Amino acid sequence: MKTRSFHFLIFLFQVHFHVLAQKVAQPVDLVYPYLDSSNSRWFFFNSASRPFGMVNLSPDTDIDGAWGSGYRYESDSIKGFSHIHAWQLSGLSVLPLIDFDLESSHNIASPFSHSNEIVKPGYHQVFLDRYHIKAELTSTLRVGFHKYSFEKKGEQQVLIRLGGMLGPSQITDGSISQKSTETFTGHVINGSTSRRPLETPVFFAVKFNRPVKAIKGWSVSEITTNLQDIKGPDSGVIVSFDGNSSELLMKVGISYVSVDQALLNLESELDHWDFEKVKEDSFEEWNSYLSRIEIKGGSEKDQRRFYTDLWHALQGRRTISDFNGKYADMTSGEHKVKQIPLDNAGNPKFRHFNSDSFWGAQWTINTLWHLVYPEITEEFVNSMLQYYQDGGLIPRGPSGGNYTYVMTGASSTPFIVSAYQKGIRGFDVQMAYEGLLKNHRPGGIMEKAGYEHKTSLGGGFQHYLKNGYVPWPIPEGKFGAHQDGPSLTLEYAYQDWTLAQLALALDDSEVYKEMTERSKFYKNTFDPESGWMRPRNVTGEWKQPFDPYEYNAGFNEANGSQATWFVPHDLDGLAQLMGGKEKTIERLNASFEIAEKQGFTSGTSHSQETHPEYRRIPINYGNQPSIQTAFIFQKLGRPDLTHFWSRSIVNKVYSELNPNSGYNGDEDQGLMGSLAVLMKIGLFQMNGGTEVNPSYQIGSPIFDEIIIKLSQNYYPGEKFIIRTLNNSKENVYVKSASFNKKALNELDLRHNQITQGGELVLEMTNQEN
Known part of the structure; x- marks a missing residue:
């Protein structure tokens, strides 16, 4: 009996020790992403992004201009989740909706609360109060991964915006086409700016884990179901799904080269639907960098601020070449495809x-x-x-x-x-x-x-x-x-x-x-x-x-x-x-x-x-x-x-x-x-x-x-x-x-x-x- 008790105590000690070991903070857990976010500029705030990622997926509360834009802590509503937050570049804003009536309004912004938010390097979770949707975001280097949990019944929707002001760039044009019941491809154009004089295209491939039930879009003020008619500076599409499941997953691959390259990036980097795995892989990659x-x-505050600084040291500068080394060369003034x-x-x-x-x-x-x-x-x-x-x-x-x-x-x-x-x-x-x-x-x-x-x-x-x-x-x-x-x-x-x-x-x-x-x-x-x-x-x-x-x-x-x-x-x-x-x-x-x-x-x-x-x-x-x-x-x-x-x-x-x-x-x-x-x-x-x-x-x-x-x-x-x-x-x-x-x-x-x-x-x- 004493031997059993002794072994039981040893077992409890091992379990307790394992739990303590699990609670030891990793550098990624110490990062404070909100730092200085009230003064944010377009490329400053990042959440669902890998080190030097092509995809920099995060919520946007402010979308007008390079300064005072992106995610701003004191703003009270989210206007979209966009995939590029880079020097003079933006691209592909999306947002989950429910029962949204496109005919009556184009105002999609949703209030949110920081109390229902989790932000870490490689991951962002936020609750959209207007739509009762929990949105979770993570990414690979070139692919954004979205997980939406709908907490009320209704027509589940995702908006894909193809035009309009988005941070430093006016998205002057775009297009979208349907490849299958789950897959869409297209492009958006970053209009020229005083700093970046050439228009710059961004190509995308979007894949859902469930088939799309209906499509409705707009171009300027005209409502249409014909994807070929959706174009211009004020345009977008809303895709709808049945309500048989409360969860919807979406993958978005991007490329500066072509639609085919966006698809290649998506299929090469994310060939599964395991959201938790990608999230954990992102944490692991950030830890591998930060733990160097x-x-x-020092105090806990000193340590948290240090790893936040180190995290920022690896931010802002972005990958623009694709998985296979293709890239867009714009130095001549023309869009040319080159190979690393x-x-x-x-x-x-x-x-x-x-x-x-x-x-x-x-x-x-x-x-x-x-x-x-x-x-x-x-x-x-x-x-x-x-x-x-x-x-x-x-x-x-x-x-x-x-x-x-x-x-x-x-x-x-x-x-x-x-x-x-x-x-x-x-x-x-x-x-x-x-x-x-x-x-x-x-x-x-x-x-x-x-x-x-x-x-x-x-x-x-x-x-x-x-x-x-x-x-x-x-x-x-x-x-x-x-x-x-x-x-x-x-x-x-x-x-x-x-x-x-x-x-x-x-x-x-x-x-x-x-x-x-x-x-x-x-x-x-x-x-x-x-x-x-x-x-x-x-x-x-x-x-x-x-x-x-x-x-x-x-x-x-x-x-x-x-x-x-x-x-x-x-x-x-x-x-x-x-x-x-x-x-x-x-x-x-x-x-x-x-x-x-x-x-x-x-x-x-x-x-x-x-x-x-x-x-x-x-x-x-x-x-x-x-x-x-x-x-x-x-x-x-x-x-x-x-x-x-x-x-x-x-x-x-x-x-x-x-x-x-x-x-x-x-x-x-x-x-x-x-x-x-x-x-x-x-x-x-x-x-x-x-x-x-x-x-x-x-x-x-x-x-x-x-x-x-x-x-x-x-x-x-x-x-x-x-x-x-x-x-x-x-x-x-x-x-x-x-x-x-x-x-x-x-x-x-x-x-x-x-x-x-x-x-x-x-x-x-x-x-x-």
Whole structure:
């Protein structure tokens, strides 16, 4: 009897232990998708999406414009579930209905409550109050999967919208045809925008798990049952089902190539109807990405915010190539079908991508992706080179196979150079060098201002080459956006320096000399009298009057006080211009003291950045131009100030966990999410990691232990561990540091040290050094 009791207790213990183990939170469970969603823009909020997914399926509460659209937390009704939330692209909005009378109304929006909602990476569940329908959404990479549970009797329906405004795009036309009782195919057209000048088609294939009973559609105001008549900017179709089952499943495959390719994507990626399996597979995939960085210590809120930041670091930039590697090339102005090269097994060697600009990536995804996700970096480099082969230029932000010329300069250069310097070389290096060099010379992308599609004058590049700076205003006139002379000069100089590093690595001494000389042109926009970077006109006269806090007056999404520090490649040279390191540190510290009073940002969202009061701030961690400034102290010999201010910024800007704040500015497709991750683990790269065997500056981690699991396909080490001793909110300074039990004289590690694996131990204190 005693033996039985003993075994029974052992059994209970095992069960209890198993239950506890099951309750251990995975990274995917810690993500808070609602973060900053009250300030959302079209591509910001994601739920039923895989990492870099072609499908980004989620509810839309607001559908008018690129800003303030998509899923907005404080909006009270859902207008549809759409499948593409990308840079300048949208596509195929659907919504389940019941007993909807198309003749009496076209208003389909349904109220909903967050109390009846579950949102996780890869999954969204919401209850449509108007229709008494529980909707569940998940996806594969290229296929959206819907599960609708109807809680009341009636005619079950699904609306497929083929026209109308949808986020950044007017869906100008569409079509739909029936292939079987369960299957429909068609397309929608994203109308041109000022940023994406070419109309862009999206093709779809829709498959239901039950046969369609009836079809009714509309075109403008005309009701019809003939699918061929359904077209135009205000059109759509409602398909109906019998009420024999309360559950309806729907799969939607998309493609930028053709209807046949949309069907191929659907059948290749989702050949079954097991919704729970796809949902769990999505969780597992997100966990595999998020768990590459393991953290210990900090509060639960700190940990949840960290994995939310890491999740955002993998968002926004989208796959546009199909399962078999087919893709749409729009670089010529025409829709051409191309093929990604295949490996020996017949699989595409890489994916093709849609992406916002890499403007600011040198301080964000350059470091995070290249170290933690090198295979993603390699795919993106190969995708950029595919654009180069197709259209003649390496892009800085393509959209659906289109060049957009988003933002300024040659922002892809630091990204590609950094990849090469870190040993990520699964691409044609000589082709990359050729394309980057073309971008830095006449005829390249540096000539074009933001969204300058038909001319090449707005970037002021000829003045940069002739006079050593870009004037403001550019005398040729207005050709695009962001024609801000001093900002362009600073960007070009830094990007030239990064290209010089690649030239050095490839033994091209002539280009190395040329680009190194050009990298010093930043000095030509520094005004020694005022002590700031300052606009000057084509004849060399400084702007009068000059106010360093005036926003967008020669400085791109910044003011002169913020942009002055944009010399990441030559901070010693900048300090010399300012009168020496001591004076430079004093000036920068004073700027931080002023910025702290305003929370280090221009308000709590990007829309507030131009506010007359908020914009007068010397350091802004809500946008890219000055997000490196806390680490300037370290490069000038004062790491203690880097540690103090970087911790202060994390606490003020990147610690909240609510829908109304989060990035306090512009989270451009993973840039600010990546920055937050890097500041919290205490790693940074001032020059974007573009020199030979790049250096990492060591900051002030907020966790007790950080374990970065290194990719064995790229790096020899297994893990890089950062361990902190005596860490707390007060102990922000690094008292001593050792790497693999050897003391570090400087808070700096090289790439090959980190990727060999090992342990960095930081003893923390509340005392300045």
